[in-house]
Amino acid sequence: MSDPNHPDPATNAEPKTAPGGAGRILRALRSASIVRSLRKDWVAMLALAVLLILMFAAALPNLLAPYRVFDLTQIQLMNAFRPPAWLDGGSAEFLLGTDDQGRDILSAIIYGLRVSVTVGLGGVALAVVIGVTIGLIAGYAGGFIDSLLMRVADVQLTFPAILIAVMIDGVSRAILGNAGRDNAAVIVLIIAIGLSGWVEYARAVRGATMVERHRDYVASAQLSRVGTASILFNHILPNVLTAVLVIGTIHLGVAILIEATLSFVGLGIPPTQPSLGTLIRVGNNYILSGEWWIAIMPGFALLVLVLAINLLGDFLRDALNPRLK
Amino acid sequence: MIAFLLRRVGGALIVMLAVTAIAFVMFNYLGDPVVAILGQDASEAARRAVEQQLGLDRPILVRFFVYLRDIAGGNFGLSYRLGQPVTEVIVERLPATVELAFSGMAIALLIGVPAGVFSAIRRRSPVSRVLLGGSLIGISVPTFFVGVVLIWVFSVNLGVLPSFGRGQTVDLGWWTTGFLTSSGLAALVLPAMSIAVFQIAMIMRLVRAEMLEVIRSDYIQFARARGLPERRIYFRHALKNTLIPVITIIALQLGSLIAFAVITESVFQWPGLGLLFLQSVAAADVTIMSAYLILIAGLFVVINLAVDLLYFAIDPRLRARAGR
Numbered sequence: 001m002s003d004p005n006h007p008d009p010a011t012n013a014e015p016k017t018a019p020g021g022a023g024r025i026l027r028a029l030r031s032a033s034i035v036r037s038l039r040k041d042w043v044a045m046l047a048l049a050v051l052l053i054l055m056f057a058a059a060l061p062n063l064l065a066p067y068r069v070f071d072l073t074q075i076q077l078m079n080a081f082r083p084p085a086w087l088d089g090g091s092a093e094f095l096l097g098t099d100d101q102g103r104d105i106l107s108a109i110i111y112g113l114r115v116s117v118t119v120g121l122g123g124v125a126l127a128v129v130i131g132v133t134i135g136l137i138a139g140y141a142g143g144f145i146d147s148l149l150m151r152v153a154d155v156q157l158t159f160p161a162i163l164i165a166v167m168i169d170g171v172s173r174a175i176l177g178n179a180g181r182d183n184a185a186v187i188v189l190i191i192a193i194g195l196s197g198w199v200e201y202a203r204a205v206r207g208a209t210m211v212e213r214h215r216d217y218v219a220s221a222q223l224s225r226v227g228t229a230s231i232l233f234n235h236i237l238p239n240v241l242t243a244v245l246v247i248g249t250i251h252l253g254v255a256i257l258i259e260a261t262l263s264f265v266g267l268g269i270p271p272t273q274p275s276l277g278t279l280i281r282v283g284n285n286y287i288l289s290g291e292w293w294i295a296i297m298p299g300f301a302l303l304v305l306v307l308a309i310n311l312l313g314d315f316l317r318d319a320l321n322p323r324l325k
Numbered sequence: 326m327i328a329f330l331l332r333r334v335g336g337a338l339i340v341m342l343a344v345t346a347i348a349f350v351m352f353n354y355l356g357d358p359v360v361a362i363l364g365q366d367a368s369e370a371a372r373r374a375v376e377q378q379l380g381l382d383r384p385i386l387v388r389f390f391v392y393l394r395d396i397a398g399g400n401f402g403l404s405y406r407l408g409q410p411v412t413e414v415i416v417e418r419l420p421a422t423v424e425l426a427f428s429g430m431a432i433a434l435l436i437g438v439p440a441g442v443f444s445a446i447r448r449r450s451p452v453s454r455v456l457l458g459g460s461l462i463g464i465s466v467p468t469f470f471v472g473v474v475l476i477w478v479f480s481v482n483l484g485v486l487p488s489f490g491r492g493q494t495v496d497l498g499w500w501t502t503g504f505l506t507s508s509g510l511a512a513l514v515l516p517a518m519s520i521a522v523f524q525i526a527m528i529m530r531l532v533r534a535e536m537l538e539v540i541r542s543d544y545i546q547f548a549r550a551r552g553l554p555e556r557r558i559y560f561r562h563a564l565k566n567t568l569i570p571v572i573t574i575i576a577l578q579l580g581s582l583i584a585f586a587v588i589t590e591s592v593f594q595w596p597g598l599g600l601l602f603l604q605s606v607a608a609a610d611v612t613i614m615s616a617y618l619i620l621i622a623g624l625f626v627v628i629n630l631a632v633d634l635l636y637f638a639i640d641p642r643l644r645a646r647a648g649r
Binding site (some may be wrong): 173307 | 343461465474585587588602605607618620626
């Protein structure tokens with residue numbers, strides 16, 4: 001069984017039959033049961049719709065953003081500090097107003113969304129790769145290797161992820177210098193989020209692997225002299241992916257918040273190619289003088305994004321958990 | 326019992342040793358202390374002299390033991406950025422962070438526990454649905470944005486509360502407190518509220534989940550069958566058993582609250598440890614960074630150990646297992 005202190009119901013979500021490759025998870029998602037529960041849950045439907053729209057905007061900002069805000073030739077200072085369209089002095093030209101340099105806030109949000117989502121997805125992907133690999137090895141090997149790896153996980157778990165990410169950022173500054181670090185900001189943040197978030201995956205995958213490795217299909221693979229790496233990744237991995245999917249969804253929300261937080265305190269993405277957090281940081285300078293929309297609008301976009309992800313994560317966790325049915 | 330204790334304390338010591346080793350590596354290999362002291366253009370002979378003085382020419386293991394000895398004696402070196410002893414700076418900043426974290430936790434408990442109990446008992450009530458939806462917003466909204474919105478509403482629009490700093494403080498000799506002046510209390514409201522929002526949502530969801538689990542259990546069904554009044558069942562029987570796991574989680578949260586204070590302090594320019602840490606990271610001031618790392622690790626290890634021991638004291642099953 002998995003770690004009794006952290007039971008992970010999602011691992012037992014479906015009956016384990018013979019391994020079927022990585023396409024299995026997609027088939028599981030398409031299967032009637034999850035679509036049926038999605039249809040019954042209008043909150044989850046709404047969250048999914050909102051998330052799809054935001055992801056579309058993040059993928060193709062040029063299509064949706066009214067202005068190329070970070071093209072220096074397009075900046076017109078005379079448009080600075082316009083309030084949103086529905087307030088006195090606002091115009092339909094700039095729906096959500098403009099910032100201190102006359103840039104359209106809506107466009108800035110759409111481009112910022114792209115940076116936030118890129119860093120979030122990249123961080124989650126790195127955490128998945130590290131966590132799944134360590135979890136598979138620990139669960140399959142057992143014994144000394146298992147206790148060593150889990151001990152490392154325990155140590156890391158005593159620190160909040162955000163602190164570890166800040167620490168990694170500080171180390172990157174000491175190594176690369178401030179300018180070098182800013183050029184590599186996206187990569188540094190992906191590494192910081194990945195290294196601070198792998199433990200949850202490792203624990204869940206380890207627990208599931210310990211169950212799986214005693215099953216007949218693993219024994220039969222061992223007997224036919226399939227290599228260990230192949231057994232781990234081709235045979236066991238597809239059966240623990242449901243757990244990874246649930247953790248990954250919730251982690252994506254956390255990852256985007258970590259990026260936004262680091263950027264807000266000035267340790268994340270620099271203002272030359274801002275993320276949502278950077279936009280809020282810049283706008284925060286004008287809160288006291290009354291130009292509230294420069295910070296509040298990107299903040300609201302961030303809130304909607306993370307809320308949609310969390311709602312969907314809650315839905316997936318419940319829908320893939322047979323105990324709640 | 327003694328074996329269990331020793332194992333836990335041993336584990337805690339190993340964690341601390343590992344963290345200290347990481348801090349030592351950061352301290353030694355990131356940034357050049359000789360350059361920090363002499364500047365870029367020092368002569369080779371002067372560099373040698375300083376290296377010798379700092380003991381940098383000695384073998385790495387010797388230096389690690391010297392480092393451990395210094396830390397045990399409370400000496401974390403000089404801050405590159407401030408030129409002051411790190412210990413002095415930290416002691417000066419500690420009260421602000423502790424007061425902020427405790428005020429935030431007090432607010433979170435006062436709101437979170439009743440809200441969680443209510444939403445578990447009256448599961449289908451519309452109020453519970455609103456509370457549950459609100460709690461999801463509470464864990465989705467970043468702490469810093471809560472701070473920004475609070476400043477916008479209460480400082481800019483209503484003009485009733487200060488947006489930065491700690492107000493006037495009273496020096497008690499070993500502790501400076503903001504609790505004793507009206508400006509200190511006013512300055513505390515917004516930071517404490519913004520640090521509490523996430524914790525309120527967390528605690529509420531935890532209490533609700535635990536309470537639902539307990540309500541489903543057999544002895545509550547028995548109590549119902551005996552015809553005990555609902556109020557008595559919920560508050561005498563259910564809540565009591567709900568609170569044990571909740572207390573341990575709150576203890577663990579207190580540590581992360583001090584870490585979260587990093588963000589809140591930056592929004593409100595609150596002169597505590599978190600702000601100090603952020604400024605040190607931005608300036609790559611590794612002496613303060615490594616000291617903060619060790620300090621926070623120590624805090625978490627002590628809290629974890631205390632929680633383990635608490636469990637041991639509360640849960641007879643653990644004692645039985647350890648006795649075997």
